[in-house]
Amino acid sequence: MAARVLQQCVRSLGRPSLRLCPVNLALRAAVAPAVPVHRPFSSAADSRRTRWLGQSRISSVGLLCRQYGDLPPLTLETIKDRVLYVLKLYDKINPEKLQVTSHFMKDLGLDSLDQVEIIMAMEDEFGFEIPDAEAEKLMTPEEIVQYIADKKDVYE
Amino acid sequence: MGSRLPPAALSLKQFLQRQKVLGVYRSMLRTIRQVPDEADRKYLRGWAREEFKRNKNATNQDAIRMMITQATNHLEELQKSLLLARS
Numbered sequence: 001m002a003a004r005v006l007q008q009c010v011r012s013l014g015r016p017s018l019r020l021c022p023v024n025l026a027l028r029a030a031v032a033p034a035v036p037v038h039r040p041f042s043s044a045a046d047s048r049r050t051r052w053l054g055q056s057r058i059s060s061v062g063l064l065c066r067q068y069g070d071l072p073p074l075t076l077e078t079i080k081d082r083v084l085y086v087l088k089l090y091d092k093i094n095p096e097k098l099q100v101t102s103h104f105m106k107d108l109g110l111d112s113l114d115q116v117e118i119i120m121a122m123e124d125e126f127g128f129e130i131p132d133a134e135a136e137k138l139m140t141p142e143e144i145v146q147y148i149a150d151k152k153d154v155y156e
Numbered sequence: 157m158g159s160r161l162p163p164a165a166l167s168l169k170q171f172l173q174r175q176k177v178l179g180v181y182r183s184m185l186r187t188i189r190q191v192p193d194e195a196d197r198k199y200l201r202g203w204a205r206e207e208f209k210r211n212k213n214a215t216n217q218d219a220i221r222m223m224i225t226q227a228t229n230h231l232e233e234l235q236k237s238l239l240l241a242r243s
Contacts, residue, residue: 113208116178120185132179 074154079126080145086125087141090118100142115139122148173220180227181208187234192241200234 072078080100088095092114097107104110104118119135126148130138138144149155166174181204188200207227214220 111212112174112178113181113205113212116182116185117205120182124189132182135182136175136178 074149074152076145076149076154079148079152079154080141082125083122083141083144083148086121087118090121098141100145101140103140105139112136119144126152128152169217173217173224176224177208177220177227180224180231184227184231184234187231187238190238 084098084100087093087098092110093108099107102108104115105112110118115138116135119130119138122144123130128151130147134147138147184204185201188197188204191197191200211220211223214223
């Protein structure tokens with residue numbers, strides 16, 4: 001029964017190949033009746049399956065391709081935009097007062113716990129960990145951008 | 157010759173304690189990141205924030221030390237639960 005299901009799957013796979021290589025089909029169809037009828041159902045299904053598979057294998061060679069994934073390259077501009085975007089989403093920051101050079105504690109009135117939260121949000125956004133010692137020194141968006149550009153080897 | 161530091165500067169012990177508090181807060185946030193459900197994460201972050209902000213203005217060093225120990229215990233509990241939940 002599983003063989004029958006598999007056969008149907010492969011048949012639906014091989015259907016587009018039918019139009020592409022009708023000659024092959026005629027050949028195979030000529031060969032198929034040669035299979036003796038008294039063979040058990042599973043092996044007949046196997047031979048039919050390999051026939052379909054053979055066809056689909058031949059036609060879909062052009063469709064097989066490798067796909068790689070990667071992030072878009074970082075530039076200083078994109079880093080700055082992303083940092084400011086994350087900061088604007090933070091509920092304790094007033095988006096109008098936010099500048100690249102605004103100091104978290106002196107200009108925006110945040111405290112050290114908020115600064116820890118902000119650096120955590122940056123870690124989440126850019127996908128790498130920032131150690132404690134360096135994190136506590138980052139007090140403006142400008143410094144954050146510089147630090148990330150340092151770590152990610154982005155220079156212009 | 158008087159001290160050149162501004163009056164609001166912390167003593168060494170206070171400075172170290174402050175660093176410890178921030179370290180515990182950071183570890184807490186990192187551990188909360190590993191919680192599987194998003195709503196739970198939000199709730200725990202809000203809870204941690206509230207707890208730390210509530211005691212922000214404490215000045216008694218011993219009280220602060222007790223609170224740091226309490227926070228570390230909570231953190232370890234959370235880490236153990238996560239480990240159990242994962243296995």
